[in-house]
Amino acid sequence: MGKTLFEKIWDAHVVVEQEHNLSLIYVDRHLVHEVTSPQAFDGLRENNRIVRRPDLTIATMDHNVPTNNRSLPILDQTSAIQIQTLEKNCKDFGIKLFDINSPNQGIVHVIGPQLGITLPGTTIVCGDSHTSTHGAFGALAFGIGTSDVEHVLASQTIWLEKPKSFEIKVEGKRKNPHAVTAKDIILTIIKNIGTAGGTGTVVEYSGEGITDLSMEQRMTICNMSIEAGARAGLISPDEKTFDYLRNRKYTPKNYESLVEYWGENLKTDSGAKFDKTYTIHIDNIAPQVSWGTNPGMTCDVTESIPTPKDYSKGDRNQEKAAQKALEYMDLKSGTPITEIAIDRVFIGSCTNARLDDLIEASKVIKGQKISENVSAMVVPGSQMVKRQAEELGIDKIFTNANFEWREAGCSMCLGMNPDILLPGERCASTSNRNFEGRQGVGGRTHLVSPVMAAAAALEGHFVDVRQLDLQ
Amino acid sequence: MEKFKKIKTIVTPLDQVNVDTDQIIPKQFLKLVQKSGFGKYLFFNWRYDESENQKQNFVLNNQKYQNSQILVTGDNFGCGSSREHAVWALKDYGFLVIIAPSFADIFYSNCFKNGILPITLEEGIVEKLKHESEELEVDLENQILKTNSEQISFDIDSHKKKILLEGLDDISQTLQFEDNILEFEKQSKVPSVL
Numbered sequence: 001m002g003k004t005l006f007e008k009i010w011d012a013h014v015v016v017e018q019e020h021n022l023s024l025i026y027v028d029r030h031l032v033h034e035v036t037s038p039q040a041f042d043g044l045r046e047n048n049r050i051v052r053r054p055d056l057t058i059a060t061m062d063h064n065v066p067t068n069n070r071s072l073p074i075l076d077q078t079s080a081i082q083i084q085t086l087e088k089n090c091k092d093f094g095i096k097l098f099d100i101n102s103p104n105q106g107i108v109h110v111i112g113p114q115l116g117i118t119l120p121g122t123t124i125v126c127g128d129s130h131t132s133t134h135g136a137f138g139a140l141a142f143g144i145g146t147s148d149v150e151h152v153l154a155s156q157t158i159w160l161e162k163p164k165s166f167e168i169k170v171e172g173k174r175k176n177p178h179a180v181t182a183k184d185i186i187l188t189i190i191k192n193i194g195t196a197g198g199t200g201t202v203v204e205y206s207g208e209g210i211t212d213l214s215m216e217q218r219m220t221i222c223n224m225s226i227e228a229g230a231r232a233g234l235i236s237p238d239e240k241t242f243d244y245l246r247n248r249k250y251t252p253k254n255y256e257s258l259v260e261y262w263g264e265n266l267k268t269d270s271g272a273k274f275d276k277t278y279t280i281h282i283d284n285i286a287p288q289v290s291w292g293t294n295p296g297m298t299c300d301v302t303e304s305i306p307t308p309k310d311y312s313k314g315d316r317n318q319e320k321a322a323q324k325a326l327e328y329m330d331l332k333s334g335t336p337i338t339e340i341a342i343d344r345v346f347i348g349s350c351t352n353a354r355l356d357d358l359i360e361a362s363k364v365i366k367g368q369k370i371s372e373n374v375s376a377m378v379v380p381g382s383q384m385v386k387r388q389a390e391e392l393g394i395d396k397i398f399t400n401a402n403f404e405w406r407e408a409g410c411s412m413c414l415g416m417n418p419d420i421l422l423p424g425e426r427c428a429s430t431s432n433r434n435f436e437g438r439q440g441v442g443g444r445t446h447l448v449s450p451v452m453a454a455a456a457a458l459e460g461h462f463v464d465v466r467q468l469d470l471q
Numbered sequence: 472m473e474k475f476k477k478i479k480t481i482v483t484p485l486d487q488v489n490v491d492t493d494q495i496i497p498k499q500f501l502k503l504v505q506k507s508g509f510g511k512y513l514f515f516n517w518r519y520d521e522s523e524n525q526k527q528n529f530v531l532n533n534q535k536y537q538n539s540q541i542l543v544t545g546d547n548f549g550c551g552s553s554r555e556h557a558v559w560a561l562k563d564y565g566f567l568v569i570i571a572p573s574f575a576d577i578f579y580s581n582c583f584k585n586g587i588l589p590i591t592l593e594e595g596i597v598e599k600l601k602h603e604s605e606e607l608e609v610d611l612e613n614q615i616l617k618t619n620s621e622q623i624s625f626d627i628d629s630h631k632k633k634i635l636l637e638g639l640d641d642i643s644q645t646l647q648f649e650d651n652i653l654e655f656e657k658q659s660k661v662p663s664v665l
Contacts, residue, residue, distance in 0.1 A: 042506075
């Protein structure tokens with residue numbers, strides 16, 4: 001019997017195999033950021049341990065960095081301390097750091113691929129659940145907690161129970177790929193399989209609907225695998241993958257020979273069996289808008305807010321959760337999605353702040369102004385994305401439309417820096433989580449694609465972007 | 472890590488599904504660089520209003536549950552962000568056992584690194600436990616929950632059980648495999664970043 005891509009990468013990284021399905025797995029790349037690492041470095045110090053492989057470890061600061069003028073001091077003292085702590089830890093333990101002033105600073109899941117640190121067939125971990133993003137390159141990439149961050153720093157390995165394999169086949173072709181995006185594909189999948197639909201599994205995405213996508217769009221898909229509860233998302237690498245990583249800053253010198261090996265080996269064998277399979281046809285899917293407080297509470301832009309009863313399909317707990325979500329979101333069942341007025345627009349995050357995302361969104365707003373009732377911002381995923389966009393004049397399109405154009409960071413995806421929603425504010429956001437208070441206490445988040453966010457900024461409410469002339 | 476001992480307290484029912492780690496410990500508290508003291512921020516936005524007064528209808532603010540060490544809750548507990556601060560907050564507040572029909576993967580794994588026992592039970596049993604007004608005894612060694620009227624057995628991976636019962640330090644265990652790690656590194660073809 002053949003092996004799945006996941007099994008191949010897993011098997012190639014087993015250092016020790018024990019009973020209970022438990023294996024010690026070698027880590028090829030460890031990405032570190034300021035929020036989930038300080039306690040791990042403290043643990044190393046307390047036990048007189050060193051970082052085993054600083055040459056496989058890369059750090060940046062992204063979660064709590066301000067996105068306004070970088071020459072100004074950081075006013076929030078606790079943030080400043082956390083940032084200084086990462087600087088000191090990287091210096092003490094010999095780790096390469098892209099600090100706040102580095103031209104390579106950015107969201108860890110944006111810079112990894114951009115710098116050629118992310119490679120097919122590798123194992124990648126980071127103290128961040130959206131590490132699943134790197135799976136778009138055929139890497140087995142997991143989010144881990146701080147204890148495991150310390151474990152990986154000390155041993156370059158991690159104990160894992162082997163997850164189950166889950167194939168999600170994405171069949172068909174989108175009729176309007178500029179209006180119906182990768183974000184809409186993954187939100188539809190989460191809506192259908194639920195926020196725990198992937199728990200305990202590594203998802204491999206396959207089919208024409210995936211191979212059609214650019215690398216940036218594939219990252220959007222893998223990024224939100226965690227929102228379906230999966231440990232990781234995975235896409236078999238192809239020529240698009242290899243082209244993307246060629247000639248990056250840290251692309252290995254023997255790259256072409258690696259490509260040859262990857263091309264032959266990094267795919268699921270035809271006879272391989274998955275523990276679970278789900279197929280979705282995307283020919284007719286619509287742009288998606290979340291209405292509740294988890295990413296599964298999502299519907300088509302053409303629909304109305306469901307009743308808790310309809311949403312829950314008879315599950316009492318889900319019905320209660322939907323009721324609570326509607327109260328928090330201050331929404332009524334039966335309201336058409338396109339009648340929901342918004343106050344803020346956030347285009348950013350590790351889900352949707354890459355160059356492709358910004359270009360697509362800019363096409364919607366070119367030559368227009370955002371609604372007077374809306375304040376909107378673009379936070380590029382990395383300083384490199386920011387520079388590339390500026391070279392193309394994309395920043396001017398946004399600023400001319402009255403968007404703010406910021407420096408790179410996680411920003412209002414989780415609001416650890418000063419970019420937050422005020423209580424009661426409603427936001428069209430290209431991020432990944434619409435949890436209560438995620439973007440600010442009392443803030444209300446609607447998850448959408450970059451083009452949907454841009455269109456909502458212009459009109460002051462959600463619109464079906466399929467009605468626009470997008471090329 | 473401290474060894475996990477038998478406990479007996481009343482249960483705190485948190486009757487919600489999909490409780491995410493953003494609710495367990497909101498982002499404004501993730502800026503701290505130490506592991507201790509997160510208990511006072513546990514479920515902060517559910518426990519306190521804008522003026523930081525206790526919200527009377529939230530279960531943790533009910534005096535009755537003040538000394539409870541067992542949280543009983545809904546499906547997919549701990550979903551979302553990988554933040555271990557969520558587990559630190561639960562532990563620091565005083566919870567040592569969490570019972571739910573299912574847990575999110577990263578949260579589940581984080582529990583064992585910090586001496587918290589997550590117990591997965593059928594939804595029907597969890598529902599019943601939410602309404603248990605007497606003290607519940609949690610006996611990990613024998614994998615049994617005892618109420619006044621009945622005994623409920625639970626499953627747990629034997630390796631994880633051992634980690635909790637013996638309070639094992641993961642890293643020193645792993646470093647015993649140094650030779651295996653070195654051997655692996657010798658044959659690995661993955662290039663360094665730097």
